[in-house]
Amino acid sequence: MTTTQDQSSTNSGAASSEAAEKRTVRFRIQRCLGPNKPAHWEAFDVPILAGEGANVISCLQYIARRPITADGKETDPVVWDSGCLEEVCGACTMIVNGQVRQSCSCLIDNEAPNDGDVISLQPMSKFPVVRDLWVDRQRMFHNLKRAHAWTPIDGLHDRGAGPQETAKNQETRYIFSTCMTCGCCLEACPQFLLVDEPAKWDESFVGANTIGQVRLFNLHPTAKEEAGERLEVLMGPGGVSDCGNAQNCVKVCPKEIPLTEGIAAMGRATTVKAVKQFFTGE
Amino acid sequence: MTEHQTPLSKHHFLLRRLHSLSGIVPIGAFLITHLITNSSIVWGKLGGAQHGGDGGMATFQHEVNFIHSMPFLLLIEVFGLWLPIAFHSVLGVYYATTGRGNVGSYRFQANWRYSLQRLTGYFGLIFIFYHVATLRWGWDFLPFTNVFIAEEAASTTALALRGGLEGGLIGGVVVGGVYLIGITALVYHFANGLWTAAITWGLTTSAAAQKRWGYVCAGLGAALMLAGWSAYVGFVTLDIDEARAVEAALHGPAEGARSANSDLSADAGRLERE
Numbered sequence A: 001m002t003t004t005q006d007q008s009s010t011n012s013g014a015a016s017s018e019a020a021e022k023r024t025v026r027f028r029i030q031r032c033l034g035p036n037k038p039a040h041w042e043a044f045d046v047p048i049l050a051g052e053g054a055n056v057i058s059c060l061q062y063i064a065r066r067p068i069t070a071d072g073k074e075t076d077p078v079v080w081d082s083g084c085l086e087e088v089c090g091a092c093t094m095i096v097n098g099q100v101r102q103s104c105s106c107l108i109d110n111e112a113p114n115d116g117d118v119i120s121l122q123p124m125s126k127f128p129v130v131r132d133l134w135v136d137r138q139r140m141f142h143n144l145k146r147a148h149a150w151t152p153i154d155g156l157h158d159r160g161a162g163p164q165e166t167a168k169n170q171e172t173r174y175i176f177s178t179c180m181t182c183g184c185c186l187e188a189c190p191q192f193l194l195v196d197e198p199a200k201w202d203e204s205f206v207g208a209n210t211i212g213q214v215r216l217f218n219l220h221p222t223a224k225e226e227a228g229e230r231l232e233v234l235m236g237p238g239g240v241s242d243c244g245n246a247q248n249c250v251k252v253c254p255k256e257i258p259l260t261e262g263i264a265a266m267g268r269a270t271t272v273k274a275v276k277q278f279f280t281g282e
Numbered sequence B: 001m002t003e004h005q006t007p008l009s010k011h012h013f014l015l016r017r018l019h020s021l022s023g024i025v026p027i028g029a030f031l032i033t034h035l036i037t038n039s040s041i042v043w044g045k046l047g048g049a050q051h052g053g054d055g056g057m058a059t060f061q062h063e064v065n066f067i068h069s070m071p072f073l074l075l076i077e078v079f080g081l082w083l084p085i086a087f088h089s090v091l092g093v094y095y096a097t098t099g100r101g102n103v104g105s106y107r108f109q110a111n112w113r114y115s116l117q118r119l120t121g122y123f124g125l126i127f128i129f130y131h132v133a134t135l136r137w138g139w140d141f142l143p144f145t146n147v148f149i150a151e152e153a154a155s156t157t158a159l160a161l162r163g164g165l166e167g168g169l170i171g172g173v174v175v176g177g178v179y180l181i182g183i184t185a186l187v188y189h190f191a192n193g194l195w196t197a198a199i200t201w202g203l204t205t206s207a208a209a210q211k212r213w214g215y216v217c218a219g220l221g222a223a224l225m226l227a228g229w230s231a232y233v234g235f236v237t238l239d240i241d242e243a244r245a246v247e248a249a250l251h252g253p254a255e256g257a258r259s260a261n262s263d264l265s266a267d268a269g270r271l272e273r274e
Ligand code: SF4
Pocket: A185, A188, A189, A190, A191, A192, A207, A208, A242, A243, A244, A245, A246, A247, A248, A249, A250, A259, A260, A263
């Protein structure tokens, strides 16, 4: 669903002549003026024209232009993060009406179809808040590094053609490659908690997306070479065995990545590795 | 990466897997045999009276005798049950503190099971302790207890489940409630644990396989629930005087003195006709 062309729609909201289609949606926004500052709520009324495809980001843009609360007080513009505006970058992830999702693809006509409907917005709770709805997802990228979620460069000299990718492998891997590091799976996971101190990240649960990426790279014909290293990370503290099988991750993943299958596959791979280690000492 | 490794973090994977394994063997395996043995108070009747007297009571007595005739019973209990249960509980409680349930926000079925798994773990642990303390270690200073006597298995168990001799209605309801909830919690914990263990160990790697295995675990859980509940009903509806008579008859006339019934042979004869 494209949303970019709809950004200007809310501009005309106030001046619209078709009163029947116009409605007001109230946004309750959890605000926070900086890291470790206390959170508070503010409400904003946003005029909406039905059928014009307004989404949460376009409403936030309206509020940014006119930062006046529902009870008429002037306030600081609400801060949020976004990038692609078409649900591929993951930057705009936040909690909309209690559910974690991408705000750019959250259409107001679906979420708040009637006049006076309320939409609540909160920042994700598993990452430190930078300001308002903007969180710092650094830990996700740290975890990808921790788990060697890349294909190693095998030298500068020509080693000929790489190994062939099979169609079946490709089919399994493709969906895992669509992960946009948005954080939905971590926000909904009861085993993934906010860890403020980066020094503790290496011992804390890596989360479903990283386990999925290990699956992706361990199946890659070249990246396979480092499969053992990746599995070792998943066998350490905060690895795959910290998953509690609540399976929320797979339910909330906007890319419908079969995360629980990835988790089980990594459970199997680590079991096999542990048994091998026991008998061969490797 | 990690500067100071604790034994817990160094053997993280091994401990996690041993935690999972210990829940199945020996604890889960014992739970199955224990519930089947207990329910013999009901199904024993079906098998006829090959153990003498009333099928149910006699079969149950026979099973109890078998367990109590095992050599090194205390060693088997300590190393086969108490230590594994202690290991599973201590680690389990610790692991449970590493998560924070969120069924309030994400009301998915599997998420409920996740939270229930932790809740039933806590309650199951308290229940096992209470159960073993009162019926095995004979802690009769706790309220509503009745000491279990291996030679009078059915009658003393029945009295215990009714809250003891002086328990009355309140004792019966309290103890009955604790047992029914305890059994239900533990069976759930085992069946759901069996389902998640298959993911943990990597046996069910597809969503379809996880679903299929889910049905198997649910079926096993339902069967065990039935065994547990029917045992409870069997003991609560047991005629204690009859049970004493059967037990006395099985152990010879010397112990018949315990029976509340004066005319043992007539009583046993009546039982056989039934
Ligand atoms: S299945 Fe594991 S990773 Fe996914 S939400 Fe549950 S605990 Fe988290």
